[in-house]
Amino acid sequence: MLRRKAMNQLEAWHASSSRTALLVTGARQVGKTYLVREFAHRHYANFVELNFIEQPDLAQAFEGQRDVQNMIMRLELAAGHPLVPGETLVFLDEIQACKEAATAIKFLVDDGRFDFVMSGSLLGVELEDIRSVPVGYQSEVPMFPLDFEEFCWSRDVGEDVFAMLRECLAKREPVDAFVHEKMMDLFRQYLVIGGMPAVVASFQQSGSILDVRTMQEDIKRAYRRDISQYAAKADRLHIKTIYDLVPSELNNPNKRFTFAKVGKGARFKAMAGDFDWLAAANVALPAYNVDEPRKPLEMSKERNLFKLFYSDVGLLTGAYLNSTALNILSGDDNVNYGGIYENVVAQELAAHGFQSLYYYNSKRLGELDFLIQDRNDRVIPIEVKSGKNYKVHRALNNVLAEPNFHIEEGLVLGPGNVEIAGKVTYLPIYMVGLLENQ
Template identity: 70%
Template sequence: MLRRKIETQLEAWRSAPKRTALLVTGARQIGKTYIIRHFAQQHYDHIAELNFIENPDLVALFDRPRDAKNLLMRLELAVNTPLVPGKTLIFFDEVQRCKEMVTAIKFLVDDGRFDYALSGSLLGVELEDIRSVPVGYLTELDMYPLDFQEFCWSQHIGNDVFDMLAECFAKHQEVDEFIHQRLMELYSKYLVIGGMPAAVDSFVANGSVADVRTIQENIKREYRRDISQYARKEDRLHIRAIYDLVPSELNNPNKRFTFAKIEKNMRFQSVASDFDWLVNADVAVAAYNVDEPCTPLEMSKERNLFKLFYNDVGLLTGSFLKKTALDVLDGNPDINYGSIYENAVAQELRAHGFDLYYYNSKKLGELDFLIQDRNDHVLPIEVKSGKSYKRHRAMDNVLAHPEYHLNTGYVLGPCNVSVEGNVTYLPVYMAGMFHNE
């Protein structure tokens, strides 16, 4: 079994003094169902699972909110598992097909006899218009593809290594060279395999990159089917086109999305909701341009200027030719890893609780990412994939600007830890050291 960080959050939910229902959200194929089943097997004598896709007739049982007595009678008739108070987890899966279940959960939580978990995909899209989200009755946990540390766990790298990395990050100390090289090799694998559990499981089992690419393509096909099934009919072609354009747009010099690629003379206003659909469905990660690199970043966000990334770097690398994947694995110095590195960093920062922004000025240059930490400090980040990682004109210009008051910048690249002036250089695998959960 793949070890996941969300297990700690599940333990915290179960031990909380005030019990709520658990809602695990995230993209399809990231392991939501599996992790809830595994958690239930460890902590409950019984698990009653209702899947609204596998058994669509169940939707009619919860077509409108009812009292707890009525709902529980319906549940007893719908499952073959004994419902033992205090020892049973009732798990509603694929709840995007039964929106009223999320509203009705408050009656069951108030009843208090059982614990409840809910999960589903595209909840940011399908539950957007729900009539009454039961505030105070749901604990919502976001789940993502495996980050780099979780991938390393699958490769038998223990927490002691990451404790050491955290210390090096905090003290700006070099990582032991042997460990650094080993982690860079693992990172190259991660860029190809990514963090989708099925892909990682397959790679752990047989080491075949070809099998991994097949799994990745199947996942993307499933995402495209979701677009056809869940998006509004008039939006489907544009959403599909946007999703398929992400790899080529990230390979553009400025990586900013060009609307004309979707359709000639296309304007942002006509497709804004289509971009939102992909982000809200958790299959894409957006970084928005800001007017100024100053807190609060959200205030100066420009909605019509953004970069779009896949939710998993492996899906991006799998979109390229097989030779590209082999070059990444081999660390071929002649390959430009820029878009792949940036996607991996965007994915990692988003999973660690950050909203993503970037800054682009004709006068000062472009910063790849801006994030805002828990102390409301703005941290500029540049991502470099080549040997010239110490060339960063935009970073130097922004740090020197007297009105921005930025004390330090970070460069993530194929390097070890070092500090020069107010710029800290970090190995790209240390993107996970930034936390904002």
């Protein structure tokens, strides 16, 4: 069983005195259904799971219904057994296929006899009705692929190791050299395997990179099928093309997405909805350019200038040649893994509370890979370095020297240990997930 941090949020929901329905969101195959089942096994004597895609006729139980007793009677008929008040969790999976069920949740929560969890894929694309449930009736838990810490748990790394890493980060002290090398080895594995639960579990059992590659391709095929099924017919070809272009675009020197690659004469204005669809489906992460590195970053973002990352770094690495994976695992620092390193940073930042991602590119000052605005409202520039020359960062030096920006600290994430040089703090790349903003 893979241990997931999202379980803590489900536990907190269960312990809350003011119960709501729970909505678990996230991309397909990030482990939502498995987690809800495990949670139900821990806390409920009775568990009812209804899947509106596998059993489309179940939608009839909610059609035009506002009478709670009628709905419960229909749920019992669908479950095939009585629902026991106070001891039953009802799991409504693939809720996007039955939005009337989400609308009915208010009445079922008010009734109070049973607990309800909803989930589904592509909820970000079709959430208007589902998220319209009044405040106080629904709580949301977003799920992501396994982050690096969760991946390390699957590799039998104890919590004491990450407690020590957090202390080193807080005190800006170097990590023990032996631990640092072991963590870099694990991080290189993570770059290849990624955090999709089925892929991690497969590697945990067999240790086969070829099996990993096969499963990653299966997941990407499933995402392409979702595009064919759920995206507007006129947009499907562009959305698929954009999704498939991500690996090659991240392999370019500036990594910025080039609209012309999608088709002759392609323009952002005509395709903005296509990029939004991939982001809303949680299968891609955009990082937007900002005019200047000042707070609030959202105010100065340029909508038509952005990088696009996969939501899971393993899916990106799997798109490249097998030799790339072998070079990563061997620790060859003569190869440029810039796009892969930036993808894992985007993924980790998104999973740890930085919901919007930004970067900065100036002809005069240069390009910063990422900008974050932390819980203290400070803007912090981040440079991501994959090679041994990680202490070369002209753009970061230029921005830190600009008095009008008032930036106190810049971070370099790379293969080296913790070190401070003036206003620059060097952190091991595996510490990115410790920069929490929750």
